[in-house]
Amino acid sequence: MLQGPVVIAVSFLYLALLFAVAYWGDKRADAGRSIISNPTIYALSMAVYCTTWTYYGSVGRAAVTGVGFLPIYLGPTLVMTLGGFLLLKMIRTAKANRITSIADFIASRYGKSQLLGGLVTVIAVVGIVPYISLQLKAVAISYDLIAGYPALVSPTGGHGPILADTTFYIALILAAFTILFGTRHLDATERHEGMVAAVALESVVKLLAFGAVGLFVTFGLYNGVGDIFERAMADPQLAQLTAVASGSRGYATWFSLTLLAGLAILFLPRQFQVTVVENVSEAHLKRAIWLFPLYLLLINLFVLPIALGGLMHFSGQGMNADTFVLTLPMSAQHEWLALLVFVGGLSAATGMVIVETIALSTMVCNDLVMPLLLRTKRLALNAERDLSGLLLSIRRGAILVILLLGYLYFRLAGDAYALVGIGLISFSAVAQFAPAMIGGMYWRGGTRNGALAGLLAGFVVWGYTLLLPSFSKSGWFPASFLSEGPFGIELLKPHQLFGLTGLDDISHCLFWSFAANIGAYVFVSLLRAPTAAEASQATQFVDALKTTRPVGSALWRGSADAADLVALVGRFLGPARAQTAFASYARRHGLADAERLEADADLVHYAESLLAGAIGSASARAMVASVAKEEPLSLPEVMNILDEASQLRTYSRELERKSRELEAATGELKAANDRLLEVDRLKDDFMASVSHELRTPLTSIRAFSEILRDDPKTALPDRERFLGIIVSETERLTRLVNQILDMAKIESGNAEWLVDEVDMNAVVEQSVATTSQLFRDKGVVLSLDLADSVPLIRADQDRLMQVVINLLSNAVKFVPVNAGRVTVRLAADAESLKVSVTDNGPGIRREDQKVIFDRFRQGGDAMTSKPTGTGLGLPISLKIVEYFGGRLWVESEPGQGASFIFTLPLHNQENGKSE
Amino acid sequence: MQRSTLTGQRLVAVFLIGFVLFNYPVLSLFDRTATLFGLPLVFAYLFLVWAGLILLMAWVVERRGDRAERLDRAGG
Numbered sequence: 001m002l003q004g005p006v007v008i009a010v011s012f013l014y015l016a017l018l019f020a021v022a023y024w025g026d027k028r029a030d031a032g033r034s035i036i037s038n039p040t041i042y043a044l045s046m047a048v049y050c051t052t053w054t055y056y057g058s059v060g061r062a063a064v065t066g067v068g069f070l071p072i073y074l075g076p077t078l079v080m081t082l083g084g085f086l087l088l089k090m091i092r093t094a095k096a097n098r099i100t101s102i103a104d105f106i107a108s109r110y111g112k113s114q115l116l117g118g119l120v121t122v123i124a125v126v127g128i129v130p131y132i133s134l135q136l137k138a139v140a141i142s143y144d145l146i147a148g149y150p151a152l153v154s155p156t157g158g159h160g161p162i163l164a165d166t167t168f169y170i171a172l173i174l175a176a177f178t179i180l181f182g183t184r185h186l187d188a189t190e191r192h193e194g195m196v197a198a199v200a201l202e203s204v205v206k207l208l209a210f211g212a213v214g215l216f217v218t219f220g221l222y223n224g225v226g227d228i229f230e231r232a233m234a235d236p237q238l239a240q241l242t243a244v245a246s247g248s249r250g251y252a253t254w255f256s257l258t259l260l261a262g263l264a265i266l267f268l269p270r271q272f273q274v275t276v277v278e279n280v281s282e283a284h285l286k287r288a289i290w291l292f293p294l295y296l297l298l299i300n301l302f303v304l305p306i307a308l309g310g311l312m313h314f315s316g317q318g319m320n321a322d323t324f325v326l327t328l329p330m331s332a333q334h335e336w337l338a339l340l341v342f343v344g345g346l347s348a349a350t351g352m353v354i355v356e357t358i359a360l361s362t363m364v365c366n367d368l369v370m371p372l373l374l375r376t377k378r379l380a381l382n383a384e385r386d387l388s389g390l391l392l393s394i395r396r397g398a399i400l401v402i403l404l405l406g407y408l409y410f411r412l413a414g415d416a417y418a419l420v421g422i423g424l425i426s427f428s429a430v431a432q433f434a435p436a437m438i439g440g441m442y443w444r445g446g447t448r449n450g451a452l453a454g455l456l457a458g459f460v461v462w463g464y465t466l467l468l469p470s471f472s473k474s475g476w477f478p479a480s481f482l483s484e485g486p487f488g489i490e491l492l493k494p495h496q497l498f499g500l501t502g503l504d505d506i507s508h509c510l511f512w513s514f515a516a517n518i519g520a521y522v523f524v525s526l527l528r529a530p531t532a533a534e535a536s537q538a539t540q541f542v543d544a545l546k547t548t549r550p551v552g553s554a555l556w557r558g559s560a561d562a563a564d565l566v567a568l569v570g571r572f573l574g575p576a577r578a579q580t581a582f583a584s585y586a587r588r589h590g591l592a593d594a595e596r597l598e599a600d601a602d603l604v605h606y607a608e609s610l611l612a613g614a615i616g617s618a619s620a621r622a623m624v625a626s627v628a629k630e631e632p633l634s635l636p637e638v639m640n641i642l643d644e645a646s647q648l649r650t651y652s653r654e655l656e657r658k659s660r661e662l663e664a665a666t667g668e669l670k671a672a673n674d675r676l677l678e679v680d681r682l683k684d685d686f687m688a689s690v691s692h693e694l695r696t697p698l699t700s701i702r703a704f705s706e707i708l709r710d711d712p713k714t715a716l717p718d719r720e721r722f723l724g725i726i727v728s729e730t731e732r733l734t735r736l737v738n739q740i741l742d743m744a745k746i747e748s749g750n751a752e753w754l755v756d757e758v759d760m761n762a763v764v765e766q767s768v769a770t771t772s773q774l775f776r777d778k779g780v781v782l783s784l785d786l787a788d789s790v791p792l793i794r795a796d797q798d799r800l801m802q803v804v805i806n807l808l809s810n811a812v813k814f815v816p817v818n819a820g821r822v823t824v825r826l827a828a829d830a831e832s833l834k835v836s837v838t839d840n841g842p843g844i845r846r847e848d849q850k851v852i853f854d855r856f857r858q859g860g861d862a863m864t865s866k867p868t869g870t871g872l873g874l875p876i877s878l879k880i881v882e883y884f885g886g887r888l889w890v891e892s893e894p895g896q897g898a899s900f901i902f903t904l905p906l907h908n909q910e911n912g913k914s915e
Numbered sequence: 916m917q918r919s920t921l922t923g924q925r926l927v928a929v930f931l932i933g934f935v936l937f938n939y940p941v942l943s944l945f946d947r948t949a950t951l952f953g954l955p956l957v958f959a960y961l962f963l964v965w966a967g968l969i970l971l972m973a974w975v976v977e978r979r980g981d982r983a984e985r986l987d988r989a990g991g
Contacts, residue, residue: 070961074937077965081930081972084923226953233948233955242955243946251939258937289926290973297965304958 022194029193039287044200051352052138062307063321066241075261110448111533117367127429132406182358202347209344214302256507269359361398366616432458454521560628697729767804780820814841
C-alpha cells in the first residue's frame with residue numbers, strides 16, 4: 001500500500017486538511033473570534049522551530065555525536081527563561097511600531113534606514129536558503145524511501161535531470177501551497193491567523209508521529225530504554241555516543257551550539273514571525289515560556305534511543321542515520337507507522353517552509369523590492385493607482401524564488417552535509433543579527449553605520465568560513481580552497497582562519513564572525529554621535545518597556561494635506577481599507593468623518609504606521625515624506641524633545657508627590673482646626689457655667705443685702721439668719737473662685753506640687769479628722785478600714801488630702817440625715833494603693849457616672865434638685881490623681897449607694913507624668 | 916510592576932542555574948561511564964536538569980497567590 005500514488009494522495013489530503021484549518025482560522029479571525037488567541041496554541045506555533053532537522057536530522061546527528069544533538073534544544077530552553085525580558089520587549093516594540101519582520105525591526109531601530117533593511121533581507125535570504133534546501137532534501141529522501149518500499153534503498157548522491165527530480169516538484173508544490181496560505185488576499189498589514197492555526201496543528205502531528213516511532217523502536221524492537229542502552233554500552237564504539245566530550249567534539253562545540261540555537265530562537269525569521277508578529281496577546285508569553293521548552297524536551301526524549309537502536313539494527317548495512325525514523329518502521333513492515341512518520345516529516349517540513357518563506361517574502365517585498373521600485377520608478381508609482389495587487393504579486397514571486405533558491409542550493413551543496421550540518425550553516429547566518437538586535441534594544445549609542453558595518457562584516461566572515469566551504473565540499477569550488485586556502489595562502493584557509501585550529505567549523509565561524517560583527521558594530525557606532533532620526537528611534541526601542549515614553553508623533557514637524565495621506569495609504573492598502581482606517585481614526589478623535597481630519601503630526605504618524613505594516617517602516621517613511629513637507633529636526637531638537645519628555649515625567653512625578661504631601665498637610669490642618677474649635681466651644685461652655693455658678697450666690701447675697709438695707713424694721717432673728725446666708729454664700733463664692741483658679745493652674749501646668757514621701761494612712765486619717773465635724777452635724781456614721789501599714793509613695797500630701805476630703809464631703813452631702821454610713825478603705829497590693837469612699841446614698845445613674853467628672857456637671861437633674869456643690873471638686877480630684885499616674889472612677893447602682901475609688905501607683909515617677 | 920520585576924528576576928536566576936548546569940565544567944562531572952537507572956549518566960543528567968528547569972520556569976510564571984498578582988487581577 002505504500003506505492004507512490006498512495007503516498008502522494010495521502011500527502012495532498014493532509015495538505016488539504018491543513019489548508020482547511022487555515023481557511024477556518026482566517027474566517028474566524030475575520031469574524032473577530034480568533035482561534036489562536038490561546039497561550040497553548042501560541043506555544044505550539046513556536047514549535048515550528050522543530051523542522052525536519054529535528055524530525056529526521058536529530059537522530060542522524062545523535063548517531064554521530066551522541067548527546068551532541070541536545071544543545072540545539074537546550075539553547076532555546078535557556079533563552080526562553082529570558083523571554084520575560086527579551087521577547088516581551090521585542091513584542092511590545094514591534095506592536096508599537098507596526099513592525100512585520102526582523103529586517104523591519106533592525107531598519108526601524110536605526111533611523112528607518114532602507115539600506116539596512118535591504119542588507120538584513122539579503123543576509124536572511126542567503127542564510128535561510130540552505131535551511132529550506134534541508135527541508136526539501138528531507139522530504140525528497142523520505143518520499144524516495146517510502147515509495148521504494150519494501151526495498152530499503154538508502155538514497156544515493158547524483159541527481160537526474162531537473163524535470164525528473166522529485167525535489168524540484170516538491171519545491172514547486174510547497175511554493176504553491178505557501179502562496180495559497182500566506183498571500184491569498186492582501187492581508188499585508190494583518191497577521192496570518194489561519195497559518196498559525198495550521199502550524200500549531202502540524203506541531204501536534206509531528207510530536208505524535210515522532211513519539212509513535214520512539215515508542216515503537218523502544219518497546220517494539222527492543223525491551224525498553226534500559227535494554228537499548230544496555231546493549232549499546234556493550235559496544236565500545238556506541239558507548240562513546242553517551243559522552244559529551246568524546247561524542248560531540250568537546251565542550252567548546254557544546255557551548256557554541258547552545259549559543260547558536262539560543263540566538264536562532266530569537267532571530268530566525270520564522271521564529272520572529274510566530275513569536276513576535278503573530279503574537280495576539282503579551283499574556284500568552286507566560287505559558288509559552290515553559291510549554292515550548294516542554295515540547296522540545298518531549299520531542300527529544302526518544303532521539304538517542306532511536307539512533308542507538310537504528311545503529312544496532314542496521315549494523316553494517318551502511319544505512320543513512322538521517323533516515324532511521326522512517327526506515328526502522330519500514331524494515332519491520334509497519335506500513336501504517338511508516339506512513340504516519342512520513343506525514344509527520346511532511347508536517348515538520350511544510351510548517352517550516354510556509355512560515356519561513358512568508359516571513360522572508362514580506363522582508364523581500366518591503367525591504368528590498370519596494371524601496372528599489374520606489375526609487376527607480378518613482379514617477380510611475382506615484383501615479384494614482386492601487387498598488388496592493390503589486391504588493392501581493394511581489395510576495396508571491398518572492399516565495400517562488402526563495403524555494404527555487406533552496407532547490408538550487410540542494411542541487412549544488414545538499415549532498416555534502418547531513419541535515420543538521422546544513423541547518424547549522426543557516427543558524428550561524430541569522431546569529432549575525434544578534435549584535436544589531438540586542439545592541440539596538442539595550443544600547444542607545446548604536447548607529448545605522450555601526451549596524452551596517454557589523455552585519456556586513458559578520459556576513460562576509462560567515463560566507464567565507466561556512467558557505468563557500470559548503471560549495472567547495474560539493475565540488476563546485478576547487479577543493480584546494482579548503483585544504484590549502486585561496487591562492488595557496490595558508491593563513492586564509494576558511495576552516496582555520498589566521499591559523500586558528502582546534503575548533504569545529506561552526507565554533508570557528510561563530511568566533512570569527514562575532515568578533516568581526518561586534519567589533520565593527522561597536523567601533524563604527526562610536527565613530528560619531530547618533531543622528532536625530534537614530535536617537536529618536538533608539539528611545540522608542542530602548543524604552544519600550546517603560547510605561548511613558550514620547551510617542552512617535554512628538555518627533556515630527558511639518559505640514560501635509562489629509563486627503564493626500566488618505567490617497568497615499570489607499571494606494572498600498574486599497575482605497576476601501578484606507579477609508580475605513582481613517583474614518584475610525586476620525587471617530588476616535590471625535591470627528592464625524594475622515595473629510596474633517598486635520599493633517600497634524602498625529603495623523604501623519606498614523607498614516608506612516610499604517611503604511612509601515614504594509615511596506616515596512618523604511619519605505620513608509622520615504623512614501624510619507626513624498627507627500628508631506630517635513631521639516632527635518634536637528635539632533636539638538638530631538639534631544640530637547642526627548643529631554644522634555646523625561647523632564648515632564650520627572651515633573652509630573654514631583655507634582656504628584658507634592659500634591660500628596662499637600663493633601664496630608666490639609667488633613668492635619670483640618671484636624672487641628674477641629675480640635676481648636678472644640679476647645680473654643682469648651683471654653684465658652686466653661687465661661688457660661690462659671691458665670692452661672694458665680695451669679696447664683698451673688699444674687700442671693702445681693703437680695704438679702706437689699707432687704708437689710710431697705711427694711712430697717714426687720715426682726716433681729718431674721719437679720720441674723722439673712723446675714724448667715726450672706727456669709728455662707730460669700731464663702732461658697734470664695735471656694736468657687738479658689739477652685740476655678742486651682743483648676744486653671746492644674747490644667748495649664750502652672751500648679752505647684754510639693755512632692756515628698758507620703759504615708760497614705762496619715763492622709764486618710766487627717767482628712768477624716770478635718771471633715772469629722774460635717775459627719776457629726778449630719779449624724780453620719782464614718783467607719784475606717786485601713787491597712788496596718790502601707791508603702792510610702794511619692795506625691796503631694798496636701799493635694800491628696802484635697803482629693804480625700806472632696807470625696808468625703810461629697811459622700812456626706814448625699815447620705816440621708818442620721819441614717820448615713822460612709823466607709824473609707826485603704827488597701828495596698830504589689831503595684832498600687834487603692835482608696836475607696838463608699839456611701840449608702842441614692843447612688844448615681846449609670847448615664848451620669850461619666851459626666852460627673854466633667855466640670856460643673858453634677859449628678860441628678862439640674863432642673864429639679866438644687867445643686868449642692870461647685871461642680872469642680874471631682875474634676876480637680878481627677879486631675880490630681882491622674883497627675884500621679886493613678887485612676888479615679890465611680891462604681892454605683894441607683895439606690896445602692898456609690899463607691900468612689902482611686903488608685904495610685906507605688907512606683908510613680910516623681911512628678912506623676914500622666915501625660 | 917512589583918510582581919513582574921520579581922518574576923523577571925526569578926527567571927534570570929533560572930537562566931543562570933541552567934547555564935551553569937548545562938555547560939563545562941559542571942557538565943563534565945557527569946560526563947563519565949556510569950549509569951543511572953540503566954541510563955547513561957550524562958543522558959539522564961541532562962534530561963533531569965532540563966525537566967527540572969521547565970518545572971521551575973512553570974512554577975515561577977504560573978504561580979498564584981502573590982499578593983501583587985492578586986492586586987493585578989483585581990485591577991484588571
